Amino acid sequence: KKIIVIGSGILGASTAYHLSKSDAEVLLIDRKDRGQATDAAAGIVCPWLSQRRNKAWYQLAKGGARYYPELIKMLEEDGETDTGYKRVGTLSLHADSEKLEKMAERALKRREEAPEIGEITILSPEETKKRFPPLSDEFGSVFVSGGARVNGRAMRDALLKGAKKSGVKILCGNADLLLEGSKVSGVSVSGQTILADQIIITAGAWSNEILKPLGINFKVTPQKAQIIHLELPKMDTADWPVVMPPTNQYILTFDDRVVVGATHEDEAGFDNRVTAGGIHDILTKALAVAPGLSEGSILETRVGFRPFTPGFLPVIGPLPNFPNILIANGLGASGLTSGPYLGAELAKLALGKSTELDISHYDVSGAIE
Ligand code: FAD
Known part of the structure; x- marks a missing residue:
């Protein structure tokens, strides 16, 4: 099975790292935008004192801190x-x-x-x-x-190096989705066509742009x-x-x-x-x-x-009407805490394994129009 991951902030790096432990063939593409959240992040991992009442958010952040x-x-x-x-x-x-x-x-x-x-x-x-x-x-x-505390930059790079050691290929460039009929068959990177069975989009704040050609308005x-x-x-x-x-x-x-x-x-x-x-x-x-x-x-x-993403609640799961696309986004102000864990969950979804989180609480359709 060939899987492409688009975006290598903390979320994409963790997803690729966890996928590298399987027998899937994995390609990770990142275009190194200035302002990558992971690259600037502070690094606090301490979700328990938050006064925020949203249970799904807390479950994710708590799981993230525990997983570290x-x-x-x-x-x-x-x-x-x-x-x-x-x-x-x-x-x-x-x-x-x-x-x-x-x-x-x-x-x-x-x-x-x-x-x-x-x-x-x-x-x-x-x-x-x-x-x-x-x-x-x-x-x-x-x-x-x-x-x-964690150094987001160092953590991301450790995940990327670990992934590379287990065979993940990493490509620098802008990825555009390739639409064939009603199905996305792969990506195009600097004029090069790369086909894949599954595509995982972890492109952070830039994700609306990549989904536009599918007629989707992604509300990040x-x-x-x-x-x-x-x-x-x-x-x-x-x-x-x-x-x-x-x-x-x-x-x-x-x-x-x-x-x-x-x-x-x-x-x-x-x-x-x-x-x-x-x-x-x-x-x-x-x-x-x-x-x-x-x-x-x-x-x-x-x-x-x-x-x-809307309601300040992260989303994870398949993109409606595009079953071979998985997406996770909306990590907001706590993504260094939850990102590594959510990346592990995303890898499980891609491999058809059951997740620890009940992903119905983080439905992707809540973020699209
Ligand atoms: P990003 O890290 O933004 O990565 C997205 C990547 O996708 C980018 O590299 C971009 O170039 C790439 N990309 C986008 N489109 C394409 C395309 N078409 N083709 C190829 N590549 C593409 N969280 C905590 O838990 N604790 C903290 O203390 C904390 N402090 C923070 C402080 C600051 C100043 C900031 C900004 C954030 C902080 N966060 C913190 C939050 C955390 O950093 C983010 O939630 C998390 O890094 C988001 O990760 P991401 O992988 O989703 O996105």
């Missing part, structure tokens, strides 16, 4: 150890101690079905600052030991995000926990950098510029929470487009 250690082990067995994944824990901040107690209660309740949350501890402002020195003095926190919208990378002189940031302030911003660290962000720009389309307003917004919020970051030097600002 298993996948990291698989990659290690393939010799891929550079993923930037580490369970450093998460500090969820609040200045109000009652709010912290409520947060801890919610986490404890969620732990009944998600033991991977780990320890849940309420920390005083002093204890909180000890774990993340740049913070201001006013915030206590709930520390969740199972929270993790790009949400622009700018995110800043800082270097803190003389600080060993390798093991600091992820910080989730009471705003919609976050701060996390890697061995050599601190990442702060991000903006949520719904009206910017595919404008991939770094803007004065974007930087102002991020730094104003970040420095209010962590004044100690003001000494950091700016390494770079990345821009990415979060793919959102």
Whole structure:
């Protein structure tokens, strides 16, 4: 069976990696758009404290966080150890101690079905600052030991290298679907025709464009995000926990950098510029929470487009009227968490195996017109 995967962000890379463990012949095509969400992503894996009530979303994000250690082990067995994944824990901040107690209660309740949350501890402002020195003095926190960070770029590349080792072919270029009668028979890449039995579309925020020739209006919208990378002189940031302030911003660290962000720009389309307003917004919020970051030097600002489908709910499954096309999309702001897991599920669908998720909750027809 020949399978083509279009798009190699975290979702397509994971799909190809999991397919590489089967006997299918797999070709992965990516055109390296500027603003690939995976390439810009922050890297927080901690879905359990979210106040979002949508059960299908939570099921997916929770499954994603739980799947990471298993996948990291698989990659290690393939010799891929550079993923930037580490369970450093998460500090969820609040200045109000009652709010912290409520947060801890919610986490404890969620732990009944998600033991991977780990320890849940309420920390005083002093204890909180000890774990993340740049913070201001006013915030206590709930520390969740199972929270993790991952380097999206490194994780994607580890999956791609692992897939390649098991025979997946990778092609750089723009893929257009080849329509023969009412069936898609393959793709065309730079004038070259490539036929396949099955096509999997994991093209993120750009997926509407690729489906247009089929007469389908795929309702994915790009949400622009700018995110800043800082270097803190003389600080060993390798093991600091992820910080989730009471705003919609976050701060996390890697061995050599601190990442702060991000903006949520719904009206910017595919404008991939770094803007004065974007930087102002991020730094104003970040420095209010962590004044100690003001000494950091700016390494770079990345821009990415979060793919959102209607209701902010991801979709996965066959494309209506085109049974040999599978699609997954809409990973939004939590795709580094859910992407590797959803890619594994997508590979199962392609191979005719049963999935862990009930995919009827993520019906693709909800995203098309
Ligand atoms: P993408 O990564 O965008 O990949 C799509 C790929 O398809 C692109 O490479 C594109 O070039 C390619 N493509 C499109 N059309 C074609 C075509 N016709 N032919 C060939 N190739 C094509 N999630 C978390 O869980 N935690 C976080 O902390 C987090 N932080 C984030 C911070 C930022 C700033 C951003 C932008 C996102 C963040 N996310 C986070 C969300 C996460 O990054 C995304 O949900 C996820 O990366 C989406 O992955 P994807 O594979 O669907 O799409």
